[in-house]
Amino acid sequence: MGSGDEQLPEIVVLGQPVVFELYDEQFCSRFRFLRPWESEEPLPHFLASRGRSTQAAICSGDFSLSAAVLANLPSLRLVVTSSAGLNHIDLTECRRRGIAVAYAGNFFSPDVADLAVGLLIDVLRKVSAGNRxxxxxxxxxxxxxxxxxxxxxxxxxxxxLGSIGFEVAKRLEAFGCGISYYSRKQKPFVSYTSYSTIHELASNCDVLVLCCSLTEQTHHMVNREVMLALGKDGVIVNIARGAVIDEKDLVSCLLRGEIAGAGLDVFEHEPRPSPELYQLDNVVLSPHNAVLTEESMEGLYQLICGNLDAFFIGKPLLSQVPDE
Amino acid sequence: MGSGDEQLPEIVVLGQPVVFELYDEQFCSRFRFLRPWESEEPLPHFLASRGRSTQAAICSGDFSLSAAVLANLPSLRLVVTSSAGLNHIDLTECRRRGIAVAYAGNFFSPDVADLAVGLLIDVLRKVSAGNRxxxxxxxxxxxxxxxxxxxxxxxxxxxxLGSIGFEVAKRLEAFGCGISYYSRKQKPFVSYTSYSTIHELASNCDVLVLCCSLTEQTHHMVNREVMLALGKDGVIVNIARGAVIDEKDLVSCLLRGEIAGAGLDVFEHEPRPSPELYQLDNVVLSPHNAVLTEESMEGLYQLICGNLDAFFIGKPLLSQVPDE
Structure with missing residues (x-):
């Protein structure tokens, strides 16, 4: 590290966001980074000894940013997560401590929606199976x-029916699909039919596309009962979070022919999907890469740097997580 | 064969259309069929001896219905092909002999367009590669x-930019793609940019989707020169006919990285794609099944029967090939 680097603002990197690996060099020309994974010290020791004055963190979507971790970073004022989801961050503790959180917001929604449609066509039209x-x-x-x-x-x-759900609906309308939805909040300005339970939605559909956040309410929301309501010709696409589906129920419904197929980008225990899902012609598995395009990584790099720059010169963040 | 079958109208089946195999039983309850492939006689002998009084034929898209074959069917007045393409039928000879031709017309266009989009997403977003x-x-x-x-x-x-091309364009607009085209005839009521050569189109695009008929003019139209114009980030999707691309050129451009990838449902020598195309992560191969869905086969069965029924009771055909 050259002595000029000492002038650069210091950032701690929690988890290893893919974008950080892809744009390592570019990031390093603008900021100075603490990289806990390169140290032999356990994370709490590393942070306690090296992160006492660090004001900003970059955090990946699979890093659990708990109150305990935050306690080791007493000067922290900003977390920038490379993810759209926020379920890995203790937002209450951040709010209490006055730590601002910036995130990817809706930035990835078109890419995620594209993969959702790709997985659906793949399952229905047997693209991966035909390729094999x-x-x-x-x-x-x-x-x-x-x-x-x-x-x-x-x-x-x-x-x-959030940002991703809307993008999926818009695309599938162009294919002549009928759209309906189940969402926490009903959307008053939307012409799609709304159902008040997931069970009712499943009973009235051929396909479910899961686009919701993972919360206590949505954990294992798509269980055996919902799959039976969807029926034996039904297909499920999951680009949300693995645990929205009860994966054990999914495996047994697929193996018994109680649903027709599934396209899955996310799993309960990544990177280890249930092995029974492997090699099925009616199942397409994808390694949680719905957000991963060259173009989105370039854009995300810009967005993260923009948030960090704004923070250090005291301007409003580009993509701050809104207060509840 | 029961004696009641003798009353049913006689049809000769040329080639073995998939729909005929899938709906064999239903077809047989309405018509009586000559099945040359079940005979040990060579086709010309079979037709000359058994088909002298046969008035109607069903023909698959991969059966070459030449003047020589037609000469063995002197009473023929109707050909119903299960395909949308017509390059396998000697239309001039049919016209000269007063044989009407019915075909699948635009019936398959939405399904073909769906697969084209599926192949494109698959190549760009590495769906089959990720699944593997x-x-x-x-x-x-x-x-x-x-x-x-x-x-x-x-x-x-x-x-x-025929029926399939339009369906592809409509779908890809919903994904935020810019659309332009190259077509035999310019389309006056279309807002997409038109280029007057394939080379010019390729130079101005990131993706080519081939939706044209196979004719003398389009044979090997997409050659090395066109691929170099498309460039090293370019992707080609072919759901038209294999020989629209020079497959040897395609293989060499893919292997040298002169284009980025390809999604191919059709090949010059089916069912044997160039083996160099196998197992490439940037290539998705599909066994010429763009029209093949349960729903389209059911609809095609109805369309073929409807044409045959209309012919035998002297009504206008449902989907007659128009005169040039």
Missing amino acids: FVNNGLWPHKPDFPPGFKLGGKRVGIVG | FVNNGLWPHKPDFPPGFKLGGKRVGIVG
Whole structure:
């Protein structure tokens, strides 16, 4: 580290956000970073000894920013998380301590919606299964690849009609799908049919696309009962958080043919999806990369730097988490 | 075969359309079929001996209905092909002989467009590659799956703005793509930018989606020169016919990184795609199943029967190929 770096503002990095690895060099030309994972010290010791004067942190979406961790950073005034979700951060403690939180907000919504639609087409039209079929050299021997299912006319239920849910709905309307939803708050200016329970939504749909936050209320919300209501021709797409589905129930419903298929970007225990989900032709698995495009990483790098710059010169943050 | 079947109208089946296999029983309750593939006689002998009085034929999209084949069917007055494409039928000879031709017309366009979009998202967002990555158990060991590319903002060039091309354009607009096209005829009522050569279209686009017919003019239209114009970040989706692309050029451009990826439902020599295309993470292969959904097969069954019924009672056909 050159001596000029000492002038740069100091940031502690909690977790290892992908964007930080991809833009390591660019980040380092603008800030000076504490990297706990490079130290042999346990995190609490590292923070207690090295982070006493650190005012700002970058945090990844899979790092649990608890009150205990925050207690080791007495000077902290800003957390910038690289995620849109906030369930990994103790917001109450941040608020109590006067720590501002900036996040990715709706920045990723179009990319996440794109993957949701891609997973849905993939499951219905057997794209990954067809790719495997051709790649394994089976086509000349079994000319009749089984038909898939039409997307047009499918009744799609959006679970959580926030920014991502809206983007998914907009795209699927262009394919001729009917849209309805179940959301915490009813949306008064929306023409889509709203159902007051997830069970009712599932009973009236062919497809569920999960776009909600993970909260105590949504934990295991999509369970066996909901899947039975969706029915044996039903398909589930999850680009929300793994634990919104009861993964054990999902596995058993898929294996028994009680639902028709699933496209999953998220899992209860990442990076280890239930092994029974592997190699099923009606299931498409994706390594939690719904936000991961070259373009979004470049934009996220800019957004994180913009928030840090704003903080250090005392201007309003670009994407501050609003108060409840 | 029961004696009552003798009363049913006789149809010769040329090629083995998938819909005929899927709806065999239903077809047989309404018509009596000659099935040349079940005979040991060569086709010309079979037709010459058994088909002299046959008035109607069902024909698959991969059966070459040449003047020589037609010569063995002197009483033929109707051909119903299960395909939307017509390049396998000698239309001039049919016209000369007064044989009406019915086809699937635009019936499949939405399903084909859905698969085109699915293949594009799959290539850009690495869906099949990600599925393979998770299924092979790599996720816990290599947590950083490489980022894909954003669909929003991509400049998509539609090659052949017919019914399928329009359906593709409509869908991709909802993802925030810019649309332009190259087509035999300029479309006066369309706001998309039109280019007068395929080369010019490729130079101004990030993605080419091939939706044109296969004709002498379009054979190998997408060659190395066009791919170089598209450039190293470019992606090609082909749901038209294999020979619209020079597959040898495609393989070499993909292997040298001169284009970024491809999603292919069709190939020059089906069912044998160039083996160099197998197992590439930036290529998605599909076994020519863009039209193949349960719903479209049911609809196609109805359409074929409707055409045959209309013919035998002397009513206008449901989907006759228009005169040039």
